[in-house]
Amino acid sequence: MRILLFTGKGGVGKTTLSAATALKAAREGQRTLILSTDPAHSLSDALGQELSAEPQEVEPNLFAQEVDVYYSMQKHWGNIRQLMLATFRLQGVDQIVAEELSALPGMEEASAFLWLEEHYNSGQYDLIVIDSAPTGETLSLLSLPQATQSWLLKAFPGQRFAMKGFGAMVRGMTGIPLDHGLDEMERLFDKLQAIQKVMQDPGISSIRIVLNPERMVIREAMRALTYLQLYGYNVDAVLVNRVFPEAAGQGGFGQYLQTQARYLGEIEEAFAPLPIFQLPHQGQEVFGLPLLENIGQRLYGGAPFLQVLYQDKAFTIQERGGKGYEVKLKLPLAEEGKLKVQKFGDELMVSLGNQKRPVALPRFAHYLQLGPYRYEAPWLIIELAP
Ligand SMILES: Nc1ncnc2c1ncn2[C@@H]1O[C@H](COP(=O)(O)OP(=O)(O)OP(=O)(O)O)[C@@H](O)[C@H]1O
Ligand SMILES: [Mg+2]
Incomplete structure (x- = not known):
């Protein structure tokens, strides 16, 4: 089914x-x-x-x-x-x-x-x-x-x-x-x-x-x-x-x-x-x-379109006990040194060298400030402060 x-x-x-x-x-x-x-x-x-x-x-x-x-x-x-x-x-x-x-x-x-x-x-x-x-x-x-x-x-x-x-x-x-x-x-x-x-x-x-x-x-x-x-x-x-x-x-x-x-x-x-x-x-x-x-x-085309074509949980956002939120983004290929994260309104822009990845945040994140971020393979962990 x-x-x-x-x-x-x-x-x-x-x-x-x-x-x-x-x-x-x-x-x-x-x-x-x-x-x-x-x-x-x-x-x-x-x-x-x-x-x-x-x-x-x-x-x-x-x-x-x-x-x-x-x-x-x-x-x-x-x-x-x-x-x-x-x-x-x-x-x-x-x-x-x-x-x-x-x-x-x-x-x-x-x-x-x-x-x-x-x-x-x-x-x-x-x-x-x-x-x-x-x-x-x-x-x-x-x-x-x-x-x-x-x-x-x-x-x-x-x-x-x-x-x-x-x-x-x-x-x-x-x-x-x-x-x-x-x-x-x-x-x-x-x-x-x-x-x-x-x-x-x-x-x-x-x-x-x-x-x-x-x-x-x-x-x-x-x-x-x-x-x-x-x-x-x-x-x-x-x-x-x-x-x-x-x-x-x-x-x-x-x-x-x-x-x-x-x-x-x-x-x-x-x-x-x-x-x-x-x-x-x-x-x-x-x-x-x-x-x-x-x-x-x-x-x-010939793709097995009835099958599950992809399965992963690539994005989570969690409350940090009153200290804002933590966004986790799965980026399996990232090299830590070149990673850069920016926040524009309710969107994050993750850059790796000259590659870019925009990530939409839930609307409430608009007024949160971008905090520190770190890479723990395969997760990019980004803090958002109130
Ligand atoms: N690839 C396509 N080439 C040409 N016309 C298309 C194509 N795909 C859809 N259409 C036409 O665009 C119109 C809108 O498509 P459709 O009704 O499938 O959109 P929808 O997303 O279901 O719209 P709604 O949000 O109103 O339900 C229809 O007239 C449809 O025939
Ligand atoms: Mg329709």
């Missing part, structure tokens, strides 16, 4: 590449499900087929599903939904607005995670591919269940999961199924926690970061890598999409190609030793299975 999750900035090609990957796997005989968690639902466009909120067969071995938060809540978490609706109405919120509010931020992601849990445990698939929403939402998906738990607790002030007796009393008095809702919520968090463990198991789940050779896209991808490593998820490859071929230079794109070459170099610096795959710009939008099949071949 394998789970592959594709993430990246909006519009970089997550849907296209995840669909191409799923199709390739299916045609190689893997029973594959592709799950879209993006409310924009462009997966049906990419596959050239109408999809629904339940898995649907696209062709033999290939199933696709577009997660819908309202559908998911009605089907699986009716009691929670009722509880939320009733609570909002009690607070004087209009019925229609209450309907909308019952799908709170995080619920979209939670639904996706719960579907994943169901499909994972069904044992029906060899591979589940997740075509996710842009980076920010995906990070909140992956920081579930903690995030969801915190806002749900906020939504029901004073109600703790332990208060079953109280819940039953409220049901008796007001008809609000508080106890059933709380029970269901508890089961929901258990499931979220279980599937999060599966997502953090590097032997089962891999995250693939999709990007384009463009400045802002690269920066967002670097930050995503840092956060994913921080949360304990294994990123096993970087996919560079929409690379213009050299031949485009003849069409007056010479300047653009020069910039692109520089960005491709920066991608190498920032992500090596992660395997980096490239896909050329196709010169047209990519819709339908024939084009997707072609892309799957071009993207991975």
